[in-house]
Amino acid sequence: MRPWFALASFTLTLALTATWSGAGEKAGPTDNTPPKGFTALFNGKDLTNWQGLAMAPEGPADGKKKPRNIPLWLVKSPTEQAEKIQKAANDKVLPNWKVQDGILYYDGKSNSLQTVKNYGDIELLIDWKIEPLGDSGLYLRGNPQVQIWDVNAKGNPKKVGSGGLYNNQKNPTNPLLTADNPAGQWNTFHIVMKGDKVTIKLNGKLVVDNTPLENYWHRGQPLPSRGPIELQHHGDRLWFKNIYIKELD
Numbered sequence: 001m002r003p004w005f006a007l008a009s010f011t012l013t014l015a016l017t018a019t020w021s022g023a024g025e026k027a028g029p030t031d032n033t034p035p036k037g038f039t040a041l042f043n044g045k046d047l048t049n050w051q052g053l054a055m056a057p058e059g060p061a062d063g064k065k066k067p068r069n070i071p072l073w074l075v076k077s078p079t080e081q082a083e084k085i086q087k088a089a090n091d092k093v094l095p096n097w098k099v100q101d102g103i104l105y106y107d108g109k110s111n112s113l114q115t116v117k118n119y120g121d122i123e124l125l126i127d128w129k130i131e132p133l134g135d136s137g138l139y140l141r142g143n144p145q146v147q148i149w150d151v152n153a154k155g156n157p158k159k160v161g162s163g164g165l166y167n168n169q170k171n172p173t174n175p176l177l178t179a180d181n182p183a184g185q186w187n188t189f190h191i192v193m194k195g196d197k198v199t200i201k202l203n204g205k206l207v208v209d210n211t212p213l214e215n216y217w218h219r220g221q222p223l224p225s226r227g228p229i230e231l232q233h234h235g236d237r238l239w240f241k242n243i244y245i246k247e248l249d
Helices: 003-021 079-096
Strands: 050-052 053-057 069-071 098-102 101-105 114-116 122-130 133-142 141-149 187-194 197-202 204-214 240-246
Touching: 050 079, 053 079, 079 098, 122 133, 122 141, 133 187
Parallel strands: none
Antiparallel strands: 050 114, 053 069, 098 101, 101 240, 122 187, 122 240, 133 141, 187 197, 197 204
16 A cells, blocks of 8 residues: 555544544534523533433342333332432443533443433423434433434334334324434434423424324333433434423423
8 A cells, every 4th residue: 555545544534533433523602502491401511410321120020020120210219229229320321421522422332321300391402413324312201212313224224314203103103204414413303392292303394293202111101291301322422412401391
């Protein structure tokens, strides 16, 4: 290989690595500053308001099969036990979610991040970015999920865009249209949730219109009235900023 070509290839590799590691990109001067009436869930400095996803057994074993693990916030655990489980989750998860120059970056190597507080009816604004073939999502009231993925992701055989309610079984699951920017570029969700019904705009285009989000953890039961907002781990690198919420209830 010619030396100049080798140098050019090396320089390109470094540039791509910097782009996908989040290095070199900084939040803008007005990023992470909430609009009037909204509160910033992400302050652009640290992980205040956030904790690691903690799972716990749903109930005692009956001798026949092990109880399934579900999110800790759904389990009635003694306070001391719940605090111990949550601390272990934080110790494992939080080191992989880092704040870099005002941007929340996830390296894809641990687990999901969720709000400490539970929310009911909300209006939510959030900017997100994924790498090529990336896959993620947003949990509302701790239930999956508002889908985030590359149109060409392996788990996306229908090649639909982001924003759909992926885990719905009885109600619509796919977005009304594809409004994603190419992988590596920022996207913006505007989500309104009232009761169990969700309306979503992606990059200013309506992709979900007043559609019920179904209870994933307890199928057939009503959606919980309150629950955390979760940034979903799927083993891919993720970037978030400008996470704003307005409580409507």
